[in-house]
Amino acid sequence: MSNIWLENENECSEPLIQINEEEDAIIISADLPCVNKEDIKVFCTEQTLEIHAKISKYNRFEKWGTLNQEITFKYFKRSINLPTKILKDEVKANFKNGILILRLPKNTLKTQIYIE
Amino acid sequence: MSLKIIETGKSKFNNPVAITGFPDVGLVGSIAVSHIVSAMNLKEIGYIESDKMPPIIVVHDKRPKSPMRLYGNNEFIVAISEIPIPHTMVYELSHALVDWFISKDVKMTILLGGLAVQKRMEVEEPGVYGVSTTKKTDNILKKNKIKFFDEGYIKGQDGITIRRCMEKGLESIYLMAEAHSEYPDPGAAASIVRTVNKLLNLNLDVKTLLESEEQIRMVTRDLMRRTKQTMKKTQNIQDQEIPAMYG
Numbered sequence: 001m002s003n004i005w006l007e008n009e010n011e012c013s014e015p016l017i018q019i020n021e022e023e024d025a026i027i028i029s030a031d032l033p034c035v036n037k038e039d040i041k042v043f044c045t046e047q048t049l050e051i052h053a054k055i056s057k058y059n060r061f062e063k064w065g066t067l068n069q070e071i072t073f074k075y076f077k078r079s080i081n082l083p084t085k086i087l088k089d090e091v092k093a094n095f096k097n098g099i100l101i102l103r104l105p106k107n108t109l110k111t112q113i114y115i116e
Numbered sequence: 117m118s119l120k121i122i123e124t125g126k127s128k129f130n131n132p133v134a135i136t137g138f139p140d141v142g143l144v145g146s147i148a149v150s151h152i153v154s155a156m157n158l159k160e161i162g163y164i165e166s167d168k169m170p171p172i173i174v175v176h177d178k179r180p181k182s183p184m185r186l187y188g189n190n191e192f193i194v195a196i197s198e199i200p201i202p203h204t205m206v207y208e209l210s211h212a213l214v215d216w217f218i219s220k221d222v223k224m225t226i227l228l229g230g231l232a233v234q235k236r237m238e239v240e241e242p243g244v245y246g247v248s249t250t251k252k253t254d255n256i257l258k259k260n261k262i263k264f265f266d267e268g269y270i271k272g273q274d275g276i277t278i279r280r281c282m283e284k285g286l287e288s289i290y291l292m293a294e295a296h297s298e299y300p301d302p303g304a305a306a307s308i309v310r311t312v313n314k315l316l317n318l319n320l321d322v323k324t325l326l327e328s329e330e331q332i333r334m335v336t337r338d339l340m341r342r343t344k345q346t347m348k349k350t351q352n353i354q355d356q357e358i359p360a361m362y363g
Contacts, residue, residue, distance in 0.1 A: 018298050099299070
């Protein structure tokens with residue numbers, strides 16, 4: 001898989017995601033604050049999804065977590081194993097108010113097996 | 117040790133209004149009360165201690181503190197929590213808080229929270245719904261044109277606290293803003309703060325809250341993640357408790 005950014009693991013953060021299953025599709029949303037639409041890359045196979053996003057604003061936090069460490073986040077990165085196979089060429093994506101929504105149609109095509 | 121409310125200092129109150137906001141749907145209550153504490157420049161007046169709390173302390177300004185604290189001045193008391201409330205602590209906390217509010221002659225309690233809506237992204241300015249405990253608080257909602265939450269259920273801390281307020285005859289309003297269920301939602305918190313402004317005739321700034329929306333979403337992700345886990349646990353318990361006839 002091509003990855004256009006050289007992501008340093010220490011500068012990566014996992015976005016919050018929500019997965020909902022409908023009858024014919026899996027709907028995945030990801031909360032990506034401080035990200036511009038053009039800085040999001042989504043990759044998928046029939047059973048996996050990867051979200052990469054470059055954080056462009058407010059990425060330095062002087063007091064982070066319970067240890068109050070100073071930390072800089074530059075990327076969001078999240079890999080997801082999908083609960084069922086999808087039609088990867090028919091995935092639709094939308095980004096509004098910092099939330100990415102992906103609609104992944106389920107692959108429900110059946111192949112009939114003929115008995116010899 | 118059972119749950120204790122420890123006062124730090126000698127606060128004097130003049131029939132204050134108590135406001136609570138605990139981690140829940142979209143962290144609406146938590147974000148709103150944090151903003152209120154900062155906008156009103158309220159001072160820390162106490163904290164909550166319980167052996168049912170996870171063994172965590174937070175460090176602020178180099179000092180260890182309880183993650184559940186009380187802020188206030190003579191007119192307001194605000195209860196906050198930096199950790200999700202464990203389900204085993206909900207009743208005890210509600211009872212202790214309401215009893216303590218009554219002991220401080222609180223005239224009204226306003227609980228702040230979120231109401232999960234599926235199509236939150238399509239909502240520009242989240243609506244706010246109210247639940248009230250008496251005719252007097254009904255009239256406050258009506259006068260301020262706040263929609264009533266007529267039917268449904270309120271899970272967790274807020275539900276038990278408003279019920280306890282009603283049992284104890286403490287005037288109380290629960291405000292819920294339409295929110296993302298699992299993402300921190302400062303936009304919904306801003307709607308709640310606007311409503312608090314109307315109800316209490318205040319003029320708390322909402323602009324700064326909206327301007328720092330993305331930053332708030334970044335810094336509250338971890339609390340949202342932990343709150344989601346706690347909510348899931350509560351949901352699992354509730355699922356087990358639903359009688360078979362409704363299954």
